[in-house]
Structures are given as C-alpha cells and as structure tokens.
Amino acid sequence: DARVTQTPRHKVTEMGQEVTMRCQPILGHNTVFWYRQTMMQGLELLAYFRNRAPLDDSGMPKDRFSAEMPDATLATLKIQPSEPRDSAVYFCASGAEAGAYNEQFFGPGTRLTVL
Amino acid sequence: GNSVTQMEGPVTLSEEAFLTINCTYTATGYPSLFWYVQYPGEGLQLLLKATKADDKGSNKGFEATYRKETTSFHLEKGSVQVSDSAVYFCALADNYGQNFVFGPGTRLSVLP
Numbered sequence: 160d161a162r163v164t165q166t167p168r169h170k171v172t173e174m175g176q177e178v179t180m181r182c183q184p185i186l187g188h189n190t191v192f193w194y195r196q197t198m199m200q201g202l203e204l205l206a207y208f209r210n211r212a213p214l215d216d217s218g219m220p221k222d223r224f225s226a227e228m229p230d231a232t233l234a235t236l237k238i239q240p241s242e243p244r245d246s247a248v249y250f251c252a253s254g255a256e257a258g259a260y261n262e263q264f265f266g267p268g269t270r271l272t273v274l
Numbered sequence: 275g276n277s278v279t280q281m282e283g284p285v286t287l288s289e290e291a292f293l294t295i296n297c298t299y300t301a302t303g304y305p306s307l308f309w310y311v312q313y314p315g316e317g318l319q320l321l322l323k324a325t326k327a328d329d330k331g332s333n334k335g336f337e338a339t340y341r342k343e344t345t346s347f348h349l350e351k352g353s354v355q356v357s358d359s360a361v362y363f364c365a366l367a368d369n370y371g372q373n374f375v376f377g378p379g380t381r382l383s384v385l386p
Contacts, residue, residue, distance in 0.1 A: 163317075192374070201376075201378045201379055202318075202363065202376050202378075202379065204374075204376075207374075250317055250318070252317075252318075261306065261367040261374060262308065262320055262323065263318075263320075263374065264320075265310075265317035265318040265319065266317055267316060267317050268316075268317050
C-alpha cells in the first residue's frame with residue numbers, strides 16, 4: 160500500500176529555532192507539493208516541484224522558508240528562524256504527471272507548534 | 275486565474291439526511307475536477323473525480339457531476355452517516371498540469 164510519509168508527525172519548538180520537515184513521496188511520483196493548513200487561512204500552497212525542480216514557490220515566505228528535493232525520494236521544508244505565526248499543519252502531497260488527471264496523494268501532515 | 279468556490283460551512287445534518295455541498299469553478303480550458311475529504315487529524319484523501327464534461331464521479335455513496343455549462347461540481351449523498359463527518363474540499367487541476375487549486379473546504383457534521 161503505497162503512501163506518502165512525513166516526519167516528524169508533531170514538532171514543538173521555540174521561536175527562533177530551525178525546523179526541518181521531511182517528506183517521502185510515493186515511489187514513481189514526479190510531482191511534490193507542500194501545503195500549510197490553518198484555521199484562519201485554510202489550505203495554502205507553499206511550493207510545487209516537478210522532477211525535483213521547483214516550479215512554483217510563490218506562496219512561500221522566502222526570507223525564512225526553503226524547500227528542496229535532494230533526491231527523488233526526499234523533499235524537505237525548512238523554516239529558519241521559526242516564529243509563532245508558523246504554527247500550523249504542514250502537508251506534503253505527491254502525484255504522477257498524467258496529463259489533465261493530476262490526483263494528489265497526501266501525507267498525514269506535520270503539526271508544528273512554535274512557542 | 276483558476277479558482278474554486280464552495281458553500282460556506284459548517285453544515286450540520288441528521289443521520290440519513292440528504293447532502294449537497296455546492297462547488298463552482300473558474301478555469302480556462304478543460305480542467306479535471308476533484309472532491310477531497312479530510313477526516314479529523316488526517317491528511318486529505320481523494321473522494322471522487324471527473325476529468326471531462328458530463329462525467330459523474332462516485333465513491334462511498336457520494337456523487338458529483340461535471341457540469342461545464344454551469345461550471346459546477348456539486349457533491350451529493352442520499353443518506354449521510356455519522357462517519358461522514360469531515361471537511362470536504364473541491365479542487366481542480368488545469369489541463370496543462372501547472373495549476374492545482376483547492377477550495378476553502380466545507381465542514382460537515384452529522385448528528386446521530
């Protein structure tokens with residue numbers, strides 16, 4: 160049963176600390192998405208990769224956030240320095256490029272709390 | 275640009291009631307349309323999809339029909355259960371694979 164995995168599932172940290180979230184996409188998928196979900200803003204797209212290349216990261220605060228795919232099996236989202244307003248659930252999703260049919264498969268999320 | 279609009283929630287129904295959650299979209303070309311569901315404490319998962327006009331997606335008793343003339347993809351279920359309580363997201367993907375847009379989500383609560 161192929162699925163997207165994310166680590167850690169929960170993270171509590173103090174303001175100013177670096178946070179790294181990891182995602183393992185489904186094997187064979189070539190698109191990866193990072194989303195942030197909060198009660199106030201709903202689901203926001205932060206970054207989008209295809210074949211490990213960033214296609215769209217316009218939704219990501221560039222001064223503190225960075226997203227990378229060091230290889231096809233790992234995507235990372237880093238926040239440095241973290242701030243209380245970054246508290247949210249961060250989801251990774253992957254998909255197989257297939258023309259107009261672009262279903263995304265979501266991981267379970269990382270719940271981040273910045274104190 | 276592409277966008278998705280959903281009815282405001284929360285929606286509260288009694289068990290066995292009929293459910294409709296409205297979704298309309300704005301997009302160029304011929305997007306694919308999706309409904310995702312998020313159960314408490316979990317990630318989103320695909321509920322159903324339709325890739326061309328007049329297609330009907332269905333799964334777990336839920337249905338939605340791709341209506342190009344009204345740019346709509348309303349979600350329906352004839353008899354909801356308590357276990358259907360979740361947040362439902364309408365979404366679209368354009369036919370170039372460049373944009374995937376989610377609606378704001380509609381929270382459904384089903385009471386026994």
